[in-house]
Amino acid sequence: MKASPAALIDHAFLRRLDRLQLLSRRGYGVVSGGGRRSRQFGSSIEFADYRNYSPGDDFRHVDWNVFGRSNRLYIKLREAEEHLAVHVLVDGSRSMDWGRQNKFAYAKSLAGSLGYIALNRDDVLAAAVFSESITQYFAPAQGRAFILRYFDFLEQAEPVSGATSLVAAMRNYTARNAQRGLVILISDMMTEDAYRGITAIQEGGHELVVLHVLDWAEIDPQLNGELSLVDRETGRTINVAADAETLNQYREHALAWADQLETFCGRRNARYVRLETSWPLEEVVFQRLLRRVVL
Amino acid sequence: MSLLVPLALAWAALAGLVLLFYILRPRSLRVEVPSVFLWRDLVQREQALTLWQRLRRHLLLLLQLLAILLLALVLARPERTANTLPQRHVVHLIDASASMSVAYGDATRLEAAQAAALEQIAISEPGDRLTVVSFDNQPAVLAYQTPDREAARAAIESITQTATVGATERTLQLAVSLADSLPGSEVYLYTDGSFGAPVMPESLNATVYFVRVGAPAANQGISAFAVRRRADSLQAFVQVQNYSPQAATVPLAILADGQPLERREITLAPYPQAGSSLDVVFGDFPAETARVDAVLDHEDALAADDRAAAMLNPPPVLRALLVSDTPFFLSTVFGSFPHLALDHVRPVEFRPADVYDLYIFDGWLPAALPPGNWLIFDPPAGAPLLAVTGEILEPPVAFVAPEHDLMRFVDVRDLRVSRAQRLELPAWADELIGSNRGPLLFSGAYDGRRMVVFTFSLMESNLPLRTAFPVLMGNVYQWLNPYRMQEAVTHVQPQDVIELGLHPHADRLVVEQPGGGRVSFAGRQRIPFSATAELGVYRVAHYAGEQEIYREIFIVSLQEPAGSAAGAEANVGAQLPALAGGAASVPPVELPVFQEIWRYLALLALALLLCEWVWYHRVRT
Numbered sequence: 001m002k003a004s005p006a007a008l009i010d011h012a013f014l015r016r017l018d019r020l021q022l023l024s025r026r027g028y029g030v031v032s033g034g035g036r037r038s039r040q041f042g043s044s045i046e047f048a049d050y051r052n053y054s055p056g057d058d059f060r061h062v063d064w065n066v067f068g069r070s071n072r073l074y075i076k077l078r079e080a081e082e083h084l085a086v087h088v089l090v091d092g093s094r095s096m097d098w099g100r101q102n103k104f105a106y107a108k109s110l111a112g113s114l115g116y117i118a119l120n121r122d123d124v125l126a127a128a129v130f131s132e133s134i135t136q137y138f139a140p141a142q143g144r145a146f147i148l149r150y151f152d153f154l155e156q157a158e159p160v161s162g163a164t165s166l167v168a169a170m171r172n173y174t175a176r177n178a179q180r181g182l183v184i185l186i187s188d189m190m191t192e193d194a195y196r197g198i199t200a201i202q203e204g205g206h207e208l209v210v211l212h213v214l215d216w217a218e219i220d221p222q223l224n225g226e227l228s229l230v231d232r233e234t235g236r237t238i239n240v241a242a243d244a245e246t247l248n249q250y251r252e253h254a255l256a257w258a259d260q261l262e263t264f265c266g267r268r269n270a271r272y273v274r275l276e277t278s279w280p281l282e283e284v285v286f287q288r289l290l291r292r293v294v295l
Numbered sequence: 296m297s298l299l300v301p302l303a304l305a306w307a308a309l310a311g312l313v314l315l316f317y318i319l320r321p322r323s324l325r326v327e328v329p330s331v332f333l334w335r336d337l338v339q340r341e342q343a344l345t346l347w348q349r350l351r352r353h354l355l356l357l358l359q360l361l362a363i364l365l366l367a368l369v370l371a372r373p374e375r376t377a378n379t380l381p382q383r384h385v386v387h388l389i390d391a392s393a394s395m396s397v398a399y400g401d402a403t404r405l406e407a408a409q410a411a412a413l414e415q416i417a418i419s420e421p422g423d424r425l426t427v428v429s430f431d432n433q434p435a436v437l438a439y440q441t442p443d444r445e446a447a448r449a450a451i452e453s454i455t456q457t458a459t460v461g462a463t464e465r466t467l468q469l470a471v472s473l474a475d476s477l478p479g480s481e482v483y484l485y486t487d488g489s490f491g492a493p494v495m496p497e498s499l500n501a502t503v504y505f506v507r508v509g510a511p512a513a514n515q516g517i518s519a520f521a522v523r524r525r526a527d528s529l530q531a532f533v534q535v536q537n538y539s540p541q542a543a544t545v546p547l548a549i550l551a552d553g554q555p556l557e558r559r560e561i562t563l564a565p566y567p568q569a570g571s572s573l574d575v576v577f578g579d580f581p582a583e584t585a586r587v588d589a590v591l592d593h594e595d596a597l598a599a600d601d602r603a604a605a606m607l608n609p610p611p612v613l614r615a616l617l618v619s620d621t622p623f624f625l626s627t628v629f630g631s632f633p634h635l636a637l638d639h640v641r642p643v644e645f646r647p648a649d650v651y652d653l654y655i656f657d658g659w660l661p662a663a664l665p666p667g668n669w670l671i672f673d674p675p676a677g678a679p680l681l682a683v684t685g686e687i688l689e690p691p692v693a694f695v696a697p698e699h700d701l702m703r704f705v706d707v708r709d710l711r712v713s714r715a716q717r718l719e720l721p722a723w724a725d726e727l728i729g730s731n732r733g734p735l736l737f738s739g740a741y742d743g744r745r746m747v748v749f750t751f752s753l754m755e756s757n758l759p760l761r762t763a764f765p766v767l768m769g770n771v772y773q774w775l776n777p778y779r780m781q782e783a784v785t786h787v788q789p790q791d792v793i794e795l796g797l798h799p800h801a802d803r804l805v806v807e808q809p810g811g812g813r814v815s816f817a818g819r820q821r822i823p824f825s826a827t828a829e830l831g832v833y834r835v836a837h838y839a840g841e842q843e844i845y846r847e848i849f850i851v852s853l854q855e856p857a858g859s860a861a862g863a864e865a866n867v868g869a870q871l872p873a874l875a876g877g878a879a880s881v882p883p884v885e886l887p888v889f890q891e892i893w894r895y896l897a898l899l900a901l902a903l904l905l906c907e908w909v910w911y912h913r914v915r916t
Contacts (some may be wrong), residue, residue, distance in 0.1 A: 049680070229327075230325055230327045231329075237325070253336060
């Protein structure tokens, strides 16, 4: 299903996004003219501190006014500004192309919002759509100038066939972009290797935010009777007698699965936010993501 | 628990059909889901469920199977046995015999008995089983164990008076069988007790209550009546019985063809003294009288025994034809019998068109036997109905049937036969005299006609010279006489059974009853006629086509001391209290009662189907 993030995100919403910034729990060393304060000293115009001159220091950084008053050489330290490398990975498998409100379209809108925030804050943004591997890739870009390109990328992104493999997709992505940073994984996580995928992302030195996108019908399906359930990704079928008891069991099982995923993320110091496609995007961004310290 | 229709359990096989439907369930609806990832875990876990959990998942199937089994059980009509106190079974035995017609107050005894029985019905408990039996000399069950008091009441009101003598033995036997069906029954016997002292059956498992109806009433009746024909006159014998404990003088009249002939005043001693019964002879009235009536010309409690009648039509002349070349012995003996017109022809002169009541063929037979009864001597080979297979020389007498009517007072010990025809004894015949090589004399009825066959010629035996000859021929004449009933039947008691035989030349007979009823019979077999409940004259008309060729008359009258004793009230009071006191009182016992329980099972099946519906429509979805 083709959906336009721009169509979902109006200008008023974008203006509200201008005030937001993606939060990272740790610094990533892209210290050149970025939009966020670095723990390192840099060359921005913001004064940070003084230190004694050491041989080899750049004379351009000597504060000559202080030398004139104290006849001592001090190096004027300025705050460094770093760029956060933001990787937005959108699950484009067939399982995402489902739901009364399409999960993939919802994920693209979410990715658009977060990408906009990143680009607006001069973070380095890279994005990819994946299933078994990376199928569509948005090369790292920085600055607002890339916003429209980014939106175009998302607009043209399509779900692809094949089963989701998070590990393989991350391996594939790392081969293209090894810069460590904040990985925002937008997926329904309906894959066998979800845990291993999370582990693989973290082992690549990334900070991980999992945005678990679900349609409520996946938790509480409205089914009845003798059914052959067909997997959208694999075509595999399972015969189920969808009676009340079975549906109850399924609901409990699905909730337990999501809870386990959240617990696992918490243990791995990854941020986990469960999202339902019925929730308005504005509510998600300005309430749920803020509350979970993603923004 | 037992089943009334166990074969209906076969309907349970429908459960197999339901199982088949479950096995061959319709193809599942295909539904696309994002992933079966979560469902797969669930299905794998379900496979590890216990049998009970799996069955729980097929609750609908279980409910349907249970409903089918229950419905099959319903069709099999199960019943269970429960011990419970029985409802009362009350048997009402009501005497409807002739004596019950005696006036009692403003009604008859029968009406009084019916009123008493109706009172008992009225106070019976709802649910009591009521049986109503009327009896005279035969019991008749009018209602059997009915809980419907109206039906029992209607049965009692339907009882009508009969003219028959009462007899309790069979009635009480019937009461035994009726009471045995429900131990602890109560039997109410409504009667005037005119019968002799009844013997209570030892096995009577009931409490018997005698309800006496009637009060002492004077009655005298004719207990016997006979008319004897003398040479040129008639003589009547009348026995008059006084059943009252007081002496009585009654006028006795004799009517000849309805005209008073003689009247006498008879004085009778009190019952049961000697002299309470008196024989009176009336003699020498015209021989041509057709009907004689004896009448007690007075009013007493029972009118039915005050009149007796006898029909005295002169016996018809029997027409017989002797076909013989040597007719001497036969024409001599048959020519001596009264009321017999004997013609003789030689065999060559025989004409089948001549109609006789009796044919005597001696040594010759026509190709087809003419209608009538037949006496045959020495049948030739090829005789109709008789299989002559040869000759027997000097057969000894080896077998005699002395009990047969034909052999009464006949001594054939010195019978000698020089030659006889060898015959196979027909299936319809009885052998009367036989040798070790074949029958010598036999008789029987073929197609309603009687036949007597001597397998030898009189001329080749010493029979004509023996004293047994005229006796035997006399018996033969009586046995072959188609008009014999006229002489044999003197009087008939109500509900007696008499045997009617069709005249040899008739094809049907019609019995006209005193009340005007007509009963018609066809066929040549002898007919037991039992519709003799009415008192009066019965006319038996024999028809050949539409022509009446012969008429018989018999009279049904009440001429039996026991019947007239209905009025002898001395009997009544003496017997009943003793009987009532002797009756065993049997306490009610708990009886096994069979109760059908299909209704409960049907309700249970309905409840199951309701549960199945609720489960399917409300819970499962």
